Amino acid sequence: MKKNHDDDNNNNAQQSKDTTVGILDSRFNQTLRNVQGLLKGRNIPGKILLSQRVGSPDYSSLSSPTYVRNSSYSDTGTSDHTSERVEKEAQSTSKSFGTPNENKLKVSASNVESLSEEVQKSSLGARATDSARVVKFTKVLSGTLVVLEKLRELSWSGVPDYMRPTVWRLLLGYAPTNSDRREGVLRRKRLEYLDSVAQYYDIPDTERSDDEINMLRQIAVDCPRTVPEVSFFQQEQVQKSLERILYTWAIRHPASGYVQGINDLVTPFLVVFLSEYLKGAIDNWSMSDLSSDQISNVEADCYWCLSKLLDGMQDHYTFAQPGIQRLVFKLKELVRRIDDPVSSHMEEQGLEFLQFAFRWFNCLLIREVPFHLVTRLWDTYLAEGDALPDFLVYIFASFLLTWSEQLQKLDFQELVMFLQHLPTKNWTHQELEMVLSRAFMWHSMFNNCPSHLAN
Amino acid sequence: MGAYRADDDYDYLFKVVLIGDSGVGKSNLLSRFTRNEFSLESKSTIGVEFATRSIRVDDKVVKAQIWDTAGQERYRAITSAYYRGAVGALLVYDVTRHVTFENVERWLKELRDHTDANIVVMLVGNKADLRHLRAVSTEDATSFAERESTFFMETSALESLNVENAFTEVLTQIYHVVSKKALEIGDDPAALPKGQTINVGSRDDVSAMKKAGCCSA
Numbered sequence: 001m002k003k004n005h006d007d008d009n010n011n012n013a014q015q016s017k018d019t020t021v022g023i024l025d026s027r028f029n030q031t032l033r034n035v036q037g038l039l040k041g042r043n044i045p046g047k048i049l050l051s052q053r054v055g056s057p058d059y060s061s062l063s064s065p066t067y068v069r070n071s072s073y074s075d076t077g078t079s080d081h082t083s084e085r086v087e088k089e090a091q092s093t094s095k096s097f098g099t100p101n102e103n104k105l106k107v108s109a110s111n112v113e114s115l116s117e118e119v120q121k122s123s124l125g126a127r128a129t130d131s132a133r134v135v136k137f138t139k140v141l142s143g144t145l146v147v148l149e150k151l152r153e154l155s156w157s158g159v160p161d162y163m164r165p166t167v168w169r170l171l172l173g174y175a176p177t178n179s180d181r182r183e184g185v186l187r188r189k190r191l192e193y194l195d196s197v198a199q200y201y202d203i204p205d206t207e208r209s210d211d212e213i214n215m216l217r218q219i220a221v222d223c224p225r226t227v228p229e230v231s232f233f234q235q236e237q238v239q240k241s242l243e244r245i246l247y248t249w250a251i252r253h254p255a256s257g258y259v260q261g262i263n264d265l266v267t268p269f270l271v272v273f274l275s276e277y278l279k280g281a282i283d284n285w286s287m288s289d290l291s292s293d294q295i296s297n298v299e300a301d302c303y304w305c306l307s308k309l310l311d312g313m314q315d316h317y318t319f320a321q322p323g324i325q326r327l328v329f330k331l332k333e334l335v336r337r338i339d340d341p342v343s344s345h346m347e348e349q350g351l352e353f354l355q356f357a358f359r360w361f362n363c364l365l366i367r368e369v370p371f372h373l374v375t376r377l378w379d380t381y382l383a384e385g386d387a388l389p390d391f392l393v394y395i396f397a398s399f400l401l402t403w404s405e406q407l408q409k410l411d412f413q414e415l416v417m418f419l420q421h422l423p424t425k426n427w428t429h430q431e432l433e434m435v436l437s438r439a440f441m442w443h444s445m446f447n448n449c450p451s452h453l454a455n
Numbered sequence: 456m457g458a459y460r461a462d463d464d465y466d467y468l469f470k471v472v473l474i475g476d477s478g479v480g481k482s483n484l485l486s487r488f489t490r491n492e493f494s495l496e497s498k499s500t501i502g503v504e505f506a507t508r509s510i511r512v513d514d515k516v517v518k519a520q521i522w523d524t525a526g527q528e529r530y531r532a533i534t535s536a537y538y539r540g541a542v543g544a545l546l547v548y549d550v551t552r553h554v555t556f557e558n559v560e561r562w563l564k565e566l567r568d569h570t571d572a573n574i575v576v577m578l579v580g581n582k583a584d585l586r587h588l589r590a591v592s593t594e595d596a597t598s599f600a601e602r603e604s605t606f607f608m609e610t611s612a613l614e615s616l617n618v619e620n621a622f623t624e625v626l627t628q629i630y631h632v633v634s635k636k637a638l639e640i641g642d643d644p645a646a647l648p649k650g651q652t653i654n655v656g657s658r659d660d661v662s663a664m665k666k667a668g669c670c671s672a
Contacts, residue, residue: 217554218527225497226498256529257529260499260500263499354536358501
């Protein structure tokens with residue numbers, strides 16, 4: 001289930017490729033066991049496919065995105081010397097950033113077996129702050145030119161909290177990968193946002209069209225209803241910021257305009273970019289601790305990141321939302337491939353995927369998981385980049401089938417209500433990581449084999 | 456009644472939709488009726504949501520399957536798909552926001568374009584507890600309802616005012632149409648297959664029971 005224990009390879013660069021493959025095997029098999037456990041007793045094509053794929057010579061490429069993505073085995077073949085230096089760097093880095101657990105997951109290369117045990121036992125939640133991962137992020141981010149592919153690999157499994165603002169700006173293509181240009185571009189973009197706000201938002205209603213007034217009204221209705229369970233979002237200044245970002249975005253994206261639910265999509269950006277200025281728990285944050293420059297920088301970053309994110313999903317929010325309808329259809333097909341009993345049961349009950357999955361796609365699962373897990377979920381989203389819409393289908397299938405057994409016991413009305421109020425309130429990182437790992441597995445299995453998903 | 460989990464035994468199953476502008480309180484009307492809950496922290500509805508509750512009419516158990524829809528215009532393409540088969544509708548506006556009342560006419564047209572002409576419609580002026588903010592008079596709404604042959608009530612989901620009445624009235628009216636129709640064609644209503652939504656009868660049936668202005672607050 002652990003797809004991202006890359007810590008081992010810092011410590012011993014001499015580690016033979018065989019051993020690496022061995023670890024890979026054991027992890028892959030663990031994931032397999034998890035997935036097979038999930039599929040147990042079902043007569044489905046996926047299971048057969050699984051065992052075939054494991055034995056196939058093509059296996060390394062099968063595992064590549066997760067394992068290579070997360071651990072970059074191939075590029076750890078540096079010298080011992082380098083590794084040590086990097087290790088020290090990790091400790092000092094994590095100290096200076098207050099990451100408490102630099103000693104937590106030191107793994108010696110001779111310890112391969114215990115590692116794989118640890119891999120199976122350890123909780124996934126702490127992953128993003130593991131010192132070795134911090135080192136890797138630091139390394140990728142410190143170059144003059146950030147190699148986005150490497151950053152994606154690392155970020156897929158979670159980004160350390162304090163690096164998230166920088167990493168997200170890069171992953172979304174908002175901040176340039178060239179560090180020499182970065183500050184200048186961000187400054188220019190932030191000014192451009194301010195200009196837009198002045199031009200479109202800070203004007204009297206008499207200068208707005210009826211449609212614009214309607215849109216502003218709709219946004220004003222929704223801002224107070226945005227993530228209401230987190231009290232921070234009830235602060236008036238937060239809602240004003242949301243309103244400015246959303247209205248400016250809507251005016252500059254007339255093909256869709258504002259659509260309910262896009263307000264939810266701003267919130268991960270808002271908390272991440274505010275975390276550069278506001279420390280501690282979000283419940284203790286106050287917008288009045290920020291200067292107006294800081295607020296407008298945060299708003300600008302939210303605006304541009306929202307724009308970048310939605311550029312890849314333009315038809316999700318245009319009339320009749322064809323992009324979402326298409327993905328809902330794909331989700332239904334994928335679930336049919338993976339879990340025929342659930343799929344048949346839903347069909348017998350007359351349940352349509354649109355009845356529950358529409359909101360999932362529209363709000364990218366923000367409504368379905370506790371808010372404190374959302375930024376971690378979004379690390380994976382943003383790491384997927386252009387491939388995100390298609391990968392969402394796998395994440396959502398994995399999410400849905402978390403309750404595979406329960407679902408089969410419910411009738412139509414119970415299904416609709418269960419799926420619209422899923423019991424995720426007490427979810428921790430562990431459940432989320434499970435969903436993501438399984439999504440990755442299925443993506444590897446099905447996406448490379450279009451015939452298995454043929455209509 | 457009002458349990459989260461629906462009752463299994465019922466004589467009739469009626470599909471009802473909740474429509475109207477964004478932020479008028481549709482979701483809270485639904486949660487008040489089905490779970491006796493009201494939330495000051497509710498989120499906007501995306502697409503559709505759903506809840507059920509059974510009530511007793513005469514000696515029959517009538518189960519309402521209520522679809523709560525998103526209010527924003529952009530969602531109408533999605534939500535109008537849920538109008539199909541609906542035999543009742545609560546068309547909600549906010550008594551403190553006149554624009555939501557102005558849009559009632561469009562909602563009504565939308566509804567009539569997508570449903571049987573005989574659907575039982577109740578115009579609902581919600582947030583009646585906000586007396587000092589009232590922007591739509593009861594008289595205006597009453598005359599609109601008379602003109603359009605819909606029922607009308609003012610409600611407060613917050614204060615639990617008239618919510619029960621509004622839903623019960625709609626369900627009772629549907630029941631009367633259906634049982635009357637069944638009587639006319641000599642059918643036993645109890646023998647209707649369960650789990651199927653029942654269509655309200657012919658045009659004549661419904662016009663007979665259409666009267667406006669019941670129990671306005």
